[in-house]
Amino acid sequence: MARVSFRIVFEDRTALGPGKIELLERIAELGSISAAGRVFGMSYRRAWTLVDELNTMFAVPLVHATPGGTGGGGARLTALGERIVREYREVEATIHAGTADALARIDADKRTG
Amino acid sequence: MARVSFRIVFEDRTALGPGKIELLERIAELGSISAAGRVFGMSYRRAWTLVDELNTMFAVPLVHATPGGTGGGGARLTALGERIVREYREVEATIHAGTADALARIDADKRTG
Numbered sequence: 014m015a016r017v018s019f020r021i022v023f024e025d026r027t028a029l030g031p032g033k034i035e036l037l038e039r040i041a042e043l044g045s046i047s048a049a050g051r052v053f054g055m056s057y058r059r060a061w062t063l064v065d066e067l068n069t070m071f072a073v074p075l076v077h078a079t080p081g082g083t084g085g086g087g088a089r090l091t092a093l094g095e096r097i098v099r100e101y102r103e104v105e106a107t108i109h110a111g112t113a114d115a116l117a118r119i120d121a122d123k124r125t126g
Numbered sequence: 127m128a129r130v131s132f133r134i135v136f137e138d139r140t141a142l143g144p145g146k147i148e149l150l151e152r153i154a155e156l157g158s159i160s161a162a163g164r165v166f167g168m169s170y171r172r173a174w175t176l177v178d179e180l181n182t183m184f185a186v187p188l189v190h191a192t193p194g195g196t197g198g199g200g201a202r203l204t205a206l207g208e209r210i211v212r213e214y215r216e217v218e219a220t221i222h223a224g225t226a227d228a229l230a231r232i233d234a235d236k237r238t239g
Binding site: 014015016017018019020021022023024028029070071072073093096097100101103104107108111112115116118119120122123124125126 | 127128129130131132133134135136137141142183184185186206209210213214216217220221224225228229231232233235236237238239
């Protein structure tokens with residue numbers, strides 16, 4: 014079936030899409046930025062760059078990282094980080110529910126004209 | 127204000143986003159693929175490539191082009207082309223109406239945390 018792929022674009026042209034949200038969800042789950050990045054095949058540097066983007070996009074950080082000693086430190090979502098993930102997934106659910114019928118029509122049009 | 131940017135992605139991985147839809151709307155308005163492309167600063171070749179993609183994405187073409195004689199030929203949307211533009215804009219309106227409140231919350235979160 015057809016689906017809607019979306020991102021939220023802010024006035025300052027920063028954007029929040031599925032890649033950043035999935036990274037946040039994995040950080041929450043795994044407690045580590047580098048472990049979360051590895052799930053998506055990202056380098057340590059790439060995962061940190063995305064987290065840095067996320068933390069500077071918002072008025073306060075979305076991810077709190079603790080310095081790595083033995084065991085490599087850890088990371089968790091801040092209260093704002095958790096809320097943004099939840100709000101993004103709510104937007105996604107609203108979009109999917111609201112467009113399902115129209116997408117089915119467009120999909121049928123695509124197949125049969 | 128924040129906004130949702132989206133595209134419709136089909137199972138065969140082709141996609142329909144704002145660029146192609148705006149090109150279709152300009153073709154309908156101007157009756158010419160190259161004139162429509164110029165509105166977006168596209169080369170003649172680029173506009174035709176997009177139209178060709180659109181025409182092969184769907185079971186039947188979205189754009190009907192007539193050979194160019196004196197005056198350079200013309201182009202118009204087929205019945206399916208008109209329907210796809212309308213359906214896409216309906217999906218867009220549904221998305222915007224359905225997500226406005228949540229986007230306002232996310233926007234406020236972005237500004238003030």
